Amino acid sequence: MSVFPALSLTGVTLEYPDGGGTLKALDNVSLNVPAGGILSLVGPSGSGKSSLLAVAATLIRPTAGRVEVAGVDTSTLDDAGRTTLRRGRVGLIFQQPNLLPSLTAVEQLIITDRLRGQRTSASGPRALDLLDLVGLTSAADKRPHQLSGGQRQRVNIARALMGSPALMLVDEPTAALDHERSESIVKLLVHLTREFGFGTVMVTHDMDFVPLTDAVAGMRDGRLSSAVMSSAAAQE
Numbered sequence: 001m002s003v004f005p006a007l008s009l010t011g012v013t014l015e016y017p018d019g020g021g022t023l024k025a026l027d028n029v030s031l032n033v034p035a036g037g038i039l040s041l042v043g044p045s046g047s048g049k050s051s052l053l054a055v056a057a058t059l060i061r062p063t064a065g066r067v068e069v070a071g072v073d074t075s076t077l078d079d080a081g082r083t084t085l086r087r088g089r090v091g092l093i094f095q096q097p098n099l100l101p102s103l104t105a106v107e108q109l110i111i112t113d114r115l116r117g118q119r120t121s122a123s124g125p126r127a128l129d130l131l132d133l134v135g136l137t138s139a140a141d142k143r144p145h146q147l148s149g150g151q152r153q154r155v156n157i158a159r160a161l162m163g164s165p166a167l168m169l170v171d172e173p174t175a176a177l178d179h180e181r182s183e184s185i186v187k188l189l190v191h192l193t194r195e196f197g198f199g200t201v202m203v204t205h206d207m208d209f210v211p212l213t214d215a216v217a218g219m220r221d222g223r224l225s226s227a228v229m230s231s232a233a234a235q236e
């Protein structure tokens with residue numbers, strides 16, 4: 001497992017122009033997510049949760065502060081370097097799986113290797129292994145309209161594992177699912193976090209599943225309450 005935290009934010013502030021002034025979407029946020037640990041991020045609408053994920057994903061540069069992904073200080077990278085880091089080391093899982101309607105489950109995974117510029121015969125077997133791991137062995141040849149909401153989210157998760165992510169950023173993965181399916185998706189994310197040794201930040205509105213994760217941090221008005229992540233949990 002990596003000696004570096006999967007994600008380290010130090011004094012991160014993100015301002016948006018707002019009328020004549022500025023709005024602080026993130027206000028001096030510091031956070032460490034160890035490899036193999038999973039953090040729940042909760043907070044009211046507009047508190048800055050998506051902004052935190054966007055900064056961690058290197059999609060937005062912060063106004064101030066430091067963002068390190070797997071030990072890489074992202075402020076030292078140009079746009080191309082950030083894109084390479086994101087494609088190679090960051091997995092993104094959103095509420096809506098955004099699968100391509102014409103592709104089968106296994107093709108949804110293989111295409112991500114192509115997008116990374118990797119044309120290798122290993123993509124197919126790896127994609128099938130990952131579908132197996134998320135419980136979709138028999139659904140590899142099905143297209144999105146033939147899958148349930150929970151199965152689509154599992155394809156989405158397997159797709160995010162195709163690179164070798166050090167950091168997994170997950171935004172409301174269960175918002176479209178019933179309670180039982182939601183719980184099994186969160187349990188799967190916890191299991192994969194341990195198994196693959198990446199760090200995970202999961203935004204959730206559902207407090208029921210927070211105890212399944214290692215720690216919880218609350219956001220309010222761009223500020224983060226302390227999130228102490230047990231390294232013991234990360235090393236289980």
Ligand SMILES: Nc1ncnc2c1ncn2[C@@H]1O[C@H](COP(=O)(O)OP(=O)(O)OP(=O)(O)O)[C@@H](O)[C@H]1O
Binds near residue numbers: 016017024043045048
């Ligand atoms: N592109 C933008 N331009 C200007 N202001 C923005 C932009 N994106 C977000 N904001 C503002 O930044 C603040 C934080 O927004 P953010 O989307 O991060 O909150 P959130 O906690 O993810 O909300 P939700 O739970 O509704 O998704 C809000 O006040 C929002 O209006």
